[in-house]
Amino acid sequence: MKLSGDNLAASLSRQLSSIYLISGDEPLLVNEAADAVRARARSQGFTERELHVVERGFDWQALLSNSKAMSLFAERKIIEIRMTNPTPGEQGADAIIELATEPSADNLVLIVTGKMDGRVAGSRWVSAIEKHGVVVQIWPLELARLPAWIRDRLAKQNLKADAEAASLLAERVEGNLLAAHQEVEKLALLLPPGPVTADTIVDAVADSARFDVLQLGDAAMKGNAARALRVLEGLRGEDVEPPIVLWALNKDLQWIARCQHLMRRGQSPDSAMNALYVWRNRQPAMKHALSRLKPKTVRELLLSAERADRMIKGVIRSDPWLEFERLVAGLAGVRLATAA
Template sequence: MKISGDNLAATLSRGLGPIYLVSGDEPLLVNEAADAIRARARKEGFTERDLHIVERGFDWNALLADSRAMSLFAQRKIVEIRLPTAAPGDQGASAIIELAGQPSPDNVVLIITGKMDGRVQNSKWVSAVEKSGAVIQIWPIDLPRLPAWIRERLGKHGLQADQDAALELSERVEGNLLAAHQEIEKLALLLPPGPVTLQTVLDSVADSARYDVLQLGEAAMRGKTSRALRVLEGLRGEGIDPVLVLWAVNKDLQWIARAQHLMRNGQSADSAMNAIYVWRPRQTAMRDALNRLKPSAVRGLLQDASRVDRAIKGVLRTDPWVEMEGLVARFSGVPLSRSKAA
């Protein structure tokens, strides 16, 4: 069957299927859907979890063999398959069709992937999952629907937000569901159950739409120079310590350098980022940077970051914010000349 994310809880309450496919490009909602399936599976005795991240050279035959393996002492398990794109290839498609067509009573298969286009939705492997289990398509929450989504989420915590409060909160998070989720959780901790008014939001909620150090690195990695420099100027205007700003930018650069090293040794970008524990919400932006920046450019940016550090410490007789501006611009793709100060 094919169901929406909103109907997943009701579907799971009626029983657990043998195979699920969760698809979408909204990380918060995709993760929540997968969590709901795992929770139901654990409740029904599937206590182990085998995670398989599909990348270049992935052995589908080994996965099939493992899923068929029976043991007197084996526990029931969740076989989780993460696809970086909704294209498992011919071998992967055949394996998924087999998993769907010959389900094991000792396994629940959970496949997680990004948004599927019309061609993929009509593919044989997706149809096999739909026939045997469930396909859950997660759609983003657009801005007009965000206030209602916020009110519903607050309601689960016993908080009844009026229309103005929900609208204000949606504007503050700029459509970012992860930020909205964080603010909802914060309100649930701060407030007792009851009404939430516009004044409550104004008094209790930090402005999540303001510029922060993580947005700076994300904009730079995506090559959005104007956005990155606006964020940097906002940080400077808010009086943020340049040490914190440099830490955030340097962390992204270090991650990129380490990922490039692993990629030179044969790993895919996704595998490399997972291996060095890049936060999942940053992986899309970092993938853009890995595609755009050569290793030599990253080494130069790390040298620039060291120069900013010396400026902050007063070793260089130059404005650290000016040095930071040059670093951020070059990180995002604009080759500003370097200061001659020493």
């Protein structure tokens, strides 16, 4: 049987197979699928877990022999095989086929590996698992689905997020599901059950430097260069990671550039911001920026953001915080010297 990750829970509720293969390149979803299989297996009496990590020179015959050995206390066990590379070789393929075609009532085999290409997915060992067990393919979550995914995760924590709140978190984590999962867990600790808005999220983590960066862009867009530079210095003093600061500034600049494009096509600032789903709590400051920043200036600021990114990555040998000062001042309407 072949399943997607979304259908695994329903399949497990109906029947537990003797062998599972979970494949994908999204670590959070792959691990959660493996957790679901283990949990279901434990509920069926598979109390022992035996983990094998496949590396060069791995002894597949020893694994087979061990799988046939009875436990001292006759406990049913999960034989978990983790392969960093979804190509086990001839000996490994033979061993997996034997595990699939000659199952033991006392063993459940769980194989976890990375994304399989078409050639591997059609290999004889994968076909054997598909015929005698379950192949679960985990696909990356499309960015357009991320806000809904976040809302669903928050709902499981008794937090009912509106679309704007989910969009804020989705933009913040930039498609990283593990980061999104961590933010959901943090909010579950910070917030009481109930509705969640974008303002609620910002207020709940007002003391968190990861969200203080939002105040940076707000002050700069309002033209308050002194306050913006003070916030920037505070972030640096708190050892906030430069990529977080860059994310916040670049997000506002991208929104401003896209709004200007729509405004040149006849839209008002309000309609342009709404069309681009600019967070409502950002709109007053952004409207101020749109009224004074010329498209040429915004293009220069985007180039400055790109330069800061190259500094962070080490492509340009310079301090990104100096480029941030120039960028923040420019967004606020003050020109500083170019960072070295």
